[in-house]
Amino acid sequence: xxxxxxxxxxxxxxxxxxxxxxxxxxxxxxxxxxxxxxxxxxxxxxxxxxxxxxxxxxxxxxxxxxxxxxxxxxxxxxxxxxxxxxxxxxxxxxxxxxxxxxxxxxxxxxxxxxxxxxxxxxxxxxxxxxxx
Amino acid sequence: xxxxxxxxxxxxxxxxxxxxxxxxxxxxxxxxxxxxxxxxxxxxxxxxxxxxxxxxxxxxxxxxxxxxxxxxxxxxxxxxxxxxxxxxxxxxxxxxxxxxxxxxxxxxxxxxxxxxxxxxxxxxxxxxxxxx
Numbered sequence: 001x002x003x004x005x006x007x008x009x010x011x012x013x014x015x016x017x018x019x020x021x022x023x024x025x026x027x028x029x030x031x032x033x034x035x036x037x038x039x040x041x042x043x044x045x046x047x048x049x050x051x052x053x054x055x056x057x058x059x060x061x062x063x064x065x066x067x068x069x070x071x072x073x074x075x076x077x078x079x080x081x082x083x084x085x086x087x088x089x090x091x092x093x094x095x096x097x098x099x100x101x102x103x104x105x106x107x108x109x110x111x112x113x114x115x116x117x118x119x120x121x122x123x124x125x126x127x128x129x130x131x132x
Numbered sequence: 133x134x135x136x137x138x139x140x141x142x143x144x145x146x147x148x149x150x151x152x153x154x155x156x157x158x159x160x161x162x163x164x165x166x167x168x169x170x171x172x173x174x175x176x177x178x179x180x181x182x183x184x185x186x187x188x189x190x191x192x193x194x195x196x197x198x199x200x201x202x203x204x205x206x207x208x209x210x211x212x213x214x215x216x217x218x219x220x221x222x223x224x225x226x227x228x229x230x231x232x233x234x235x236x237x238x239x240x241x242x243x244x245x246x247x248x249x250x251x252x253x254x255x256x257x258x259x260x261x262x263x264x
Binding site: 005006007008011021023025029030031032034035047077078079080081082083086088098099100102105106107108109110114115116119 | 137138139140143153155157161162163164166167179209210211212213214215218220230231232234237238239240241242246247248251
């Protein structure tokens, strides 16, 4: 188990479930790829390994991004917001961030008429990400 | 009180406190400015008015971004992530997003030695944002 650097231990406010919100952004294009959660161990591992690791709330365990899909996130820079309850991860995303096979999870935008339209294409067949 | 469009009512998963996470991004530069929360009313008002309104968890009331500082966010595009628990707001930020007078709230980054370094300057004196 990795230790959290003292400066982060002080700066980051984990919530009552021990989690902090994390926004992943492609470092060069600026695309916001996804938002997920980290606990202390996930954050420490991410900093130690340079590969992004979240906490899966649904599975209740560490989620090494890309461990089953191969769509890993290499950490470029990690920053903390003013009140310490959100992290910004500048990453280099391999392939696609979204389990639907789209580059970003934010692929549905509100149209003028209030409906949702898809604004990002599927670039990788999800069945190829997770096998048969 | 504004109504939420039916497509959003269906797509957005509010948490057990009735909130959904919202990431604000400057629409042209790609800067991630801040992360805050919206309840149903804040989201409906944002869509109806075109000016971003959050829910302040600390104050327990609607937070019309810029209402006291003048640093408003005009909504350009609102998108929903794959599981509906986070929104991405592409905005046009007037002035600075952070109450510290920095453009973005994510102004502290982890350095090689594990310390936090300031990576964004104060561009507006905070005392000028909130008066004497």
